[in-house]
Amino acid sequence: MADRILIIDDEVSILSTLSDILTDENFETEVAESAEEAMNTLNNNDGREFSAALVDIWMPGIDGIQFLDWTKQRFPRLQVIMMSGHGTIETAVKATKKGAYDFIEKPLSLEIVLIKLNHALKEAALERENETLKQARRPQDHEIIGESPEITAVLEQVSIAAPTDGWVMINGENGTGKELVARQIHYQSLRREKPFIELNCAAIPEEMIESELFGHEKGAFPGAINQKLGKFDLANRGTLFLDEIGDMSLKTQSKILRVLQEQRFERVGGSKVYMVDIRIIAASNKNLQEEIANGNFREDLFYRLNVIPIDLPPLKDRKDDIPILIDYFLKQFSEEGQYPNKKISKEAQRSLMAYHWPGNIRELKNIVERMVIMVQEKTIALKHVPPVIRMANNEMLQVDEFPTGLKDARESFEKKFIQSMLKKNRWNISKTSEMIQVERSNLYRKIKHYSIAVPK
Ligand SMILES: Nc1ncnc2c1ncn2[C@@H]1O[C@H](COP(=O)(O)OP(=O)(O)OP(=O)(O)O)[C@@H](O)[C@H]1O
Ligand SMILES: [Mg+2]
Incomplete structure (x- = not known):
């Protein structure tokens, strides 16, 4: 050209x-x-x-x-x-x-x-x-860490979606990595050299959102002393990340739908039409289907955005990733803060793995950072794990769960115990028998006796 x-x-x-x-x-x-x-x-x-x-x-x-x-x-x-x-x-x-x-x-x-x-x-x-x-080196700054089948599937979707220019809708709880995934898609796409512009729909007051998105011409309203470029101007030829799209008002939703479809817009207070070429990636932690059912989200906008849906699983559903993430953040924060490299003890790691992480990866990241800063010793031990997390793990045996007779209770406990140990060892019977110190043949008998279903 x-x-x-x-x-x-x-x-x-x-x-x-x-x-x-x-x-x-x-x-x-x-x-x-x-x-x-x-x-x-x-x-x-x-x-x-x-x-x-x-x-x-x-x-x-x-x-x-x-x-x-x-x-x-x-x-x-x-x-x-x-x-x-x-x-x-x-x-x-x-x-x-x-x-x-x-x-x-x-x-x-x-x-x-x-x-x-x-x-x-x-x-x-x-x-x-x-x-x-x-x-080209940038993706490393936005590396998505994890080896669980759940996150591997997400990574695969990202690499398939990225070069297609298709619109992506990312769903997931707070702190599951929605923004990280959006950036990865951009950096793996043909638009990687162009801007990645973010708009947090939840953070902008309703009356500001149009000027934020479309910009305004000089004199558009009192106080508009200069012309201002909106996110649509800035994101041209690149990617616009509409974060927390579930929080956008219905009024703005209808405005944006038209613009997204036509890729043309006018600045506030102006009549000149600007053409753009923008890829949209949207994210939400709300269930948009529910929002649609409740009349809070436009169905047509949802279908326009939801060309390639990517769902991010909560951290508690991919606990295998926790040790890898801990190591990654330990290294990252030690390097950033120039602290000596720290290790984490098995007990501390186990305790972090057992926690349910309502704040997902962001919460884990914050806790690791805190421990890197606060712990003087070389190894982070169980006692350094914040009490909230330790206590959450330390739930008492729920007596109510068991039958009242001792024999039945013992059997009921034994079944649950074997089941969870098997699961922990990924249904590997030899490993489990070693861990719970029961002969392999004996363990088989018990599995049969309790009709425990072992996945193939
Ligand atoms: N798989 C991962 N590997 C490494 N870091 C991650 C991963 N997932 C998330 N993070 C980190 O956790 C933090 C939260 O991620 P991010 O901001 O992308 O989440 P989010 O889903 O957009 O959260 P929110 O809904 O609160 O906006 C970020 O610092 C991000 O770098
Ligand atoms: Mg986010």
């Missing part, structure tokens, strides 16, 4: 000459007669980035240097080449210090313009390539 070049000069003849030359060289050009006009062009461009700008230094209104400052803030990847009619070295040096790629003196030599422009583009391409390389 041709590089897009923006040419800014208050001299119209320069604009047309440069534009003609560059078009001949297979560039795509846009011209602006002032910095203000150029800013509008950059802000409103329909998602297709400009690679470089040729900017006159001396212009009425906002001058080239101020414009340069602005682009460095807003469009840091735009390569800016200054054009100076007065040839003062100081101005040129000032501009390059402020981040201009280079400068050209007027009267312009078209040959020099082309050479410098091509250099600038080559450097930009290299920068982009480095950025891609860096981005």
Whole structure:
């Protein structure tokens, strides 16, 4: 695809000459007669980035240097080449210090313009390539840890869904890793170099949400002093993560449905229609089917979002992952805080595994962090595990569960005990017999006697 070049000069003849030359060289050009006009062009461009700008230094209104400052803030990847009619070295040096790629003196030599422009583009391409390389390493920052069949299935869904561009609906309790999964999908997708923009629907007041999503034009309402870009502007060509979508009001739901379908929107207080290309990933900890039944969520929006559903299991349903997660967080927090590496004792680990983790992985992560900071010893022992967790495990034998006669109670207990030990050993009979110190043949007899169903 041709590089897009923006040419800014208050001299119209320069604009047309440069534009003609560059078009001949297979560039795509846009011209602006002032910095203000150029800013509008950059802000409103329909998602297709400009690679470089040729900017006159001396212009009425906002001058080239101020414009340069602005682009460095807003469009840091735009390569800016200054054009100076007065040839003062100081101005040129000032501009390059402020981040201009280079400068050209007027009267312009078209040959020099082309050479410098091509250099600038080559450097930009290299920068982009480095950025891609860096981005490619990014998934590690959002690594989804776990080896349980449940999380393995999720990882598989993520890698299948990611490159398809299909919309994804992630469901799961608090702290199960919904955001992590959303980021993984983005970083494994073809949009990985483009923005991942998050909008927490629960955190934004109803009356703000439209301006948050669509942005507003200058003067749209009292206090709208400047034009503001919304999440839709920012997420263009990338991914928009709509978190806690179940908390979005019905009114906003209907607005958003139309925009999502058409991929066109207007800023608040404006009538210009902007086209976007956005992938949506939504997440919710509410059961949206129930919300639909209760009239709190639009069914049509649900079906539009739910193209690829991913359900995150609560941590208590994949306890096998707990030791791996503990080790991962131990290492992470030791490295971050530069604490010496810590180990965890078997008893402490067992106690953490037995807990039901209502706050899921976030809660586990917080507790591990706390222990890394607080425990002075090299090994985290049972006594260091927060009492709430230890106590939750230490439930008394529920006498009511058993028959009142001792013989029946003993049998009932024995059955339950064998069942749970078998389960613990993944139904491996030899291992179980070793652990509970009962002969294998004897264990078989008991399994038969109690009609315990052993999965194949
Ligand atoms: N499988 C995992 N491996 C490693 N870290 C994880 C995993 N799952 C979650 N985490 C970590 O746990 C924390 C909570 O995850 P995340 O914010 O993605 O959950 P969430 O489902 O969006 O939670 P909430 O509903 O509260 O917003 C994060 O710090 C995340 O990095
Ligand atoms: Mg979240």
